[in-house]
Each structure stands twice: as C-alpha cells, then as structure tokens.
Amino acid sequence: MSTVAGETGSGCGAAEWTAAESVVISRAVRNAPSVHNTRPWSLALRGQTAELRERPTVLAQHDPDNRDRRLSCGAALANLVLAIRGLGRTTEVALGTSAGLVTATVTATGHAEPSVAERRRSEAVLDRRSCRQAFDGTGLPESTCGALLDAATAPGITGRWISGAEETLGVARLLTYAARVFQGNADYQRELAAWTTTTGEGLRRDGFGERGLAAVGLATERTRLPDEYALATRMRREAVLVVAARPDGPVDQVRAGAAVEQAWLEATSRGLAASVITQPLHLTEVRSGLTAGLGLAGAPQVLMRFGVPLGR
Numbered sequence: 001m002s003t004v005a006g007e008t009g010s011g012c013g014a015a016e017w018t019a020a021e022s023v024v025i026s027r028a029v030r031n032a033p034s035v036h037n038t039r040p041w042s043l044a045l046r047g048q049t050a051e052l053r054e055r056p057t058v059l060a061q062h063d064p065d066n067r068d069r070r071l072s073c074g075a076a077l078a079n080l081v082l083a084i085r086g087l088g089r090t091t092e093v094a095l096g097t098s099a100g101l102v103t104a105t106v107t108a109t110g111h112a113e114p115s116v117a118e119r120r121r122s123e124a125v126l127d128r129r130s131c132r133q134a135f136d137g138t139g140l141p142e143s144t145c146g147a148l149l150d151a152a153t154a155p156g157i158t159g160r161w162i163s164g165a166e167e168t169l170g171v172a173r174l175l176t177y178a179a180r181v182f183q184g185n186a187d188y189q190r191e192l193a194a195w196t197t198t199t200g201e202g203l204r205r206d207g208f209g210e211r212g213l214a215a216v217g218l219a220t221e222r223t224r225l226p227d228e229y230a231l232a233t234r235m236r237r238e239a240v241l242v243v244a245a246r247p248d249g250p251v252d253q254v255r256a257g258a259a260v261e262q263a264w265l266e267a268t269s270r271g272l273a274a275s276v277i278t279q280p281l282h283l284t285e286v287r288s289g290l291t292a293g294l295g296l297a298g299a300p301q302v303l304m305r306f307g308v309p310l311g312r
C-alpha cells in the first residue's frame with residue numbers, strides 16, 4: 001500500500017481494542033452516510049489499528065466512476081477517526097490505494113482529550129441522518145455558516161456557498177436539466193428502484209424528498225419536477241454548499257467525503273437538518289457547468305443543503 005497522507009500523535013504500547021471500544025468504533029462507522037446506503041467499505045480492527053477498505057460494490061448507472069463510493073468511504077473514515085478521538089486517543093491516518101481500491105489505516109497512537117468540536121461531532125454521529133424534507137426557511141446565522149464552511153474545509157478540499165438570485169438560478173437550471181435526464185433514463189430508474197426499500201438496507205422510500213432541491217437531488221419516475229424558477233425560489237430558503245476537490249483522484253474524493261461528513265456532523269450538533277446530493281454531479285456537463293458558473297477552485301463533489309427543521 002502506498003501511503004500518501006498522515007496526521008501524527010505520540011507513541012504508546014500496542015494493546016488490543018477493548019470489546020467496548022470495538023462496539024463504539026464499529027457503530028460509528030456503520031452510521032456513516034453512504035451512496036444508496038450501500039456502506040461500500042469493510043472495517044477490520046486489530047491491535048491498535050482500524051483499517052477501512054473500499055468495497056467494490058457496483059452502482060453502474062448511478063455511480064459509473066465510483067466517485068460516490070469513495071466519498072462514502074471518506075464519510076466512514078471521518079466517523080472512524082472521530083470515534084477514536086472520542087475515546088480519548090490520538091490518531092495517525094494513512095491513506096493509500098491497493099489494487100485500485102482506497103485503504104485508510106487509522107492507528108491510535110497516544111492519549112489526548114478530544115477538542116470541543118471533536119467531542120460535539122463524535123456525539124452527533126448516531127443522530128445524523130438525511131433530512132430531505134423542506135426546511136423552515138429561516139436563514140442561518142453568519143457564524144453558523146462560517147462554522148459549517150470551516151468543517152468542510154481540508155487540504156485540497158474547499159466549500160463554496162451558493163448565494164444571490166442569479167447564481168442560484170444558474171445552479172437551479174443545471175439541476176432541473178440533470179433531473180430530467182435521469183428521469184428519462186429507464187436503466188437508471190430500474191437501478192434506483194432496485195435499491196429503494198420500505199424496510200431494511202438501501203434507500204428508504206419514506207425518506208425521499210417531495211419538493212424542491214432534495215427532490216431534484218434524487219429524481220425518480222414519480223418526482224414532480226419544478227421549473228428552474230420555482231426551484232431557485234425554494235433553494236433561496238436553504239443554505240446550499242458545494243464541496244469541491246483539487247486534484248480529483250480517488251484519495252481526494254475520500255478526503256472530500258470526510259470533509260462533507262465533518263460539516264454534516266457540525267450541523268447535527270447544532271440542531272440543524274441536512275441532506276446531500278450528488279446525483280446531478282454524475283453528468284459531466286453539470287460538473288463543468290457548476291465549475292465554470294461558480295468559478296470553483298476544484299471539481300465539484302457534493303451539494304449539501306442545511307436548514308432549520310420544520311416544526312422545531
């Protein structure tokens with residue numbers, strides 16, 4: 001395995017994870033968001049290391065480049081590191097690829113209390129979920145937007161809020177275009193239906209968005225698509241963040257997924273609701289349209305929507 005990144009901590013002996021620690025770590029990883037809820041990773045705990053490996057699950061229609069699979073592994077990696085930090089251990093992370101699949105090895109190297117943000121985010125791991133319903137339209141305070149943007153920022157990973165009427169309309173135009181393309185693609189719709197469930201694993205049908213941005217972020221045959229003006233109006237009632245990566249290789253996509261999850265947990269810890277959207281970004285013309293239209297510093301990976309849940 002080639003090691004391409006790391007964070008360091010102090011050294012300590014190589015005792016085994018206790019049974020209680022293993023439960024905390026495994027549960028945190030299992031609760032990470034993933035494309036179609038596929039959990040495309042495996043986790044092995046040995047000695048004082050935890051090894052996360054990308055599993056070659058295939059979503060030929062939805063995720064032809066396996067981009068979402070690696071973003072999902074990144075989200076699982078964020079939860080893994082936060083779980084270990086929540087246990088009061090320092091971590092060293094080595095990211096690499098083996099036979100075309102990404103591997104992340106996290107080693108517990110010493111002892112140190114988690115920071116306030118790490119504590120809050122690790123405690124939010126089990127509460128985080130996709131909320132594709134409408135938000136209450138209240139704007140987020142500037143300080144909250146700043147904290148979410150900070151959480152989504154990492155080396156090579158940048159966040160950018162979508163703001164202003166013109167910019168929002170430009171993005172809405174790209175998203176309605178993408179939703180129409182996916183809605184008209186019978187092979188795509190067959191695959192999506194196969195992953196949609198009423199119980200158990202996969203995408204929960206009762207969690208689908210009915211209107212607005214969340215609905216066009218997972219367009220099914222039944223989605224009633226708004227026109228671009230109606231969508232732009234709805235988008236202006238939400239805080240919408242684009243997360244981009246440069247460069248745009250497999251390891252960078254894992255890092256982007258980790259940054260997305262950090263921002264999602266930051267939002268959860270503040271009582272906010274969120275959901276993520278990648279479906280439209282699987283079209284090259286949408287990715288390049290967003291990059292040009294927003295002047296992004298890297299390749300767009302994920303759209304995140306945040307807001308105050310209705311009825312709070």
Ligand SMILES: Cc1cc2nc3c(=O)[nH]c(=O)nc-3n(C[C@H](O)[C@H](O)[C@H](O)COP(=O)(O)O)c2cc1C
Nearest residue numbers: 033034035036037068071129130217218277278279
């Ligand atoms: C990389 C990635 C891509 C995703 N893409 C979409 C998407 O395009 N539209 C959507 O509504 N949800 C999307 N999701 C959310 C997943 O469907 C969701 O995380 C999964 O079903 C588990 O549900 P939970 O988040 O409530 O735990 C994505 C999640 C990840 C990690």
